[in-house]
Amino acid sequence: MTQRWSRRAFFGLTSGFSALGVSLLATKAWGQSPAATPPLAASFASELFPSQDPVLVREAVGVSHRDLKRVQELVERQPALARASIDWGFGDWESCLDAASHVGNKPIADFLLAHGARPTIFSAAMLGQLDVVKAFIAARPGVQRTLGPHGLTLMWHAKQGGADAAAVVQYLMMVGDADVALTTMPLDAAERDPLAGRYTYGAGPRDYFTVDVRRDLQGRDQLTIERPGGSGRQNLFHVGALVFFPTGVPSVKIAFAREGAKITQLTVANPDVMLTARRS
Numbered sequence: 220m221t222q223r224w225s226r227r228a229f230f231g232l233t234s235g236f237s238a239l240g241v242s243l244l245a246t247k248a249w250g251q252s253p254a255a256t257p258p259l260a261a262s263f264a265s266e267l268f269p270s271q272d273p274v275l276v277r278e279a280v281g282v283s284h285r286d287l288k289r290v291q292e293l294v295e296r297q298p299a300l301a302r303a304s305i306d307w308g309f310g311d312w313e314s315c316l317d318a319a320s321h322v323g324n325k326p327i328a329d330f331l332l333a334h335g336a337r338p339t340i341f342s343a344a345m346l347g348q349l350d351v352v353k354a355f356i357a358a359r360p361g362v363q364r365t366l367g368p369h370g371l372t373l374m375w376h377a378k379q380g381g382a383d384a385a386a387v388v389q390y391l392m393m394v395g396d397a398d399v400a401l402t403t404m405p406l407d408a409a410e411r412d413p414l415a416g417r418y419t420y421g422a423g424p425r426d427y428f429t430v431d432v433r434r435d436l437q438g439r440d441q442l443t444i445e446r447p448g449g450s451g452r453q454n455l456f457h458v459g460a461l462v463f464f465p466t467g468v469p470s471v472k473i474a475f476a477r478e479g480a481k482i483t484q485l486t487v488a489n490p491d492v493m494l495t496a497r498r499s
Contacts, residue, residue, distance in 0.1 A: 276300070277450060280318050281318070283319050294331070301331050301335045302314065307451050310468050310471070311368065311453065313369070316332065317368040320341045321376055321379060340355040341376045342376075343355070345379050345384060346384065347383035347384035347387055363391060363397040372397060372399065374391050374398030404458055404459045406442075408440070416482070418484065418496035418499065420497070428445065428485065429446075430444050453467075455473060463475075471489050472490075473487050
């Protein structure tokens with residue numbers, strides 16, 4: 220029997236979810252520190268200039284999680300990279316400062332802020348800037364429920380600040396709603412593993428998704444999705460009936476259809492774009 224999904228079925232399934240508790244997604248860029256920055260490719264110079272080189276942006280955001288020396292090299296060479304942001308997929312935007320903030324890397328956050336990065340409530344929470352966090356919430360009540368990159372909560376960022384942000388953690392506990400975890404549905408290996416495969420939706424060389432099971436940073440097996448040549452691999456979180464959302468974007472739904480015992484296709488609702496890819 221084939222499952223078919225309407226927009227109402229996709230988006231009605233998880234109405235009421237307001238926040239995302241996730242494990243961090245390990246991307247290749249996080250662990251890479253190339254010795255030298257490659258020159259601009261001719262295709263980039265002709266097609267995208269004067270936008271920033273997406274290769275450099277990806278690297279800058281990636282190393283902002285962990286590698287202060289490389290961040291310094293990139294920003295000193297191209298200062299605007301201190302404000303660079305990347306969409307890891309489906310609208311999961313992350314800036315260099317976001318990256319440093321959600322892993323609690325204060326030296327990188329301080330360096331970026333000193334070189335023009337735009338401070339946010341998330342960076343303020345991680346850095347223990349209680350008065351700033353209070354001012355944000357006073358100016359916009361309820362902003363504590365706003366999710367950061369990868370769907371991480373404001374409380375998550377405050378806790379990454381350690382002892383320096385203990386007062387922010389206590390304040391957010393008093394305010395409430397700063398750490399509302401998204402409830403997902405369990406999915407055992409017998410249901411999850413058959414979903415892995417290649418799903419094609421066009422004739423182009425990149426017109427397919429790869430769904431795979433990978434080990435996350437917490438050592439757990441996690442279903443992931445990736446398009447070749449895209450920004451990176453994203454975790455998939457189950458909300459029921461083989462419907463998932465990608466890291467940080469609960470508004471996007473990805474549903475798998477089954478015919479008998481076989482998984483035959485996936486459908487992406489993003490939310491107006493409905494794309495169906497057949498399993499190869």
